[in-house]
Amino acid sequence: MSLKRTLRRWFRYETKRHEALVGGQVVPDQARCVQCGICSYHCPIGIDVRRHAWLGEPVAESYCLTCGECVARCPRGVLRFERSNLMAS
Numbered sequence: 001m002s003l004k005r006t007l008r009r010w011f012r013y014e015t016k017r018h019e020a021l022v023g024g025q026v027v028p029d030q031a032r033c034v035q036c037g038i039c040s041y042h043c044p045i046g047i048d049v050r051r052h053a054w055l056g057e058p059v060a061e062s063y064c065l066t067c068g069e070c071v072a073r074c075p076r077g078v079l080r081f082e083r084s085n086l087m088a089s
């Protein structure tokens with residue numbers, strides 16, 4: 001892979017990550033969750049993401065790192081980042 005392409009991909013990844021960090025929260029699609037708990041198991045700060053999925057509620061804890069581990073690990077594609085409206089005018 002060329003350096004230019006690598007840099008472009010990295011920049012795209014960082015832009016997405018930055019967007020998630022500034023205004024995103026993890027949102028579950030409740031109907032798809034099978035309650036396996038893999039998301040909670042991999043959360044580095046111990047947020048019970050599985051419970052959020054069970055209740056169909058976004059991960060609203062202010063200490064969520066928006067690291068994306070839970071989103072990436074869910075085998076059912078239940079979790080996604082969504083921009084929260086907290087910063088919207």
Ligand code: SF4
Binds near residue numbers: 032033037039077
């Ligand atoms: S990893 Fe996905 S399917 Fe499993 S409990 Fe978490 S949200 Fe539900």
Ligand code: SF4
Binds near residue numbers: 045059064066068071
């Ligand atoms: S984004 Fe990271 S810190 Fe936030 S709930 Fe998911 S795994 Fe935990």
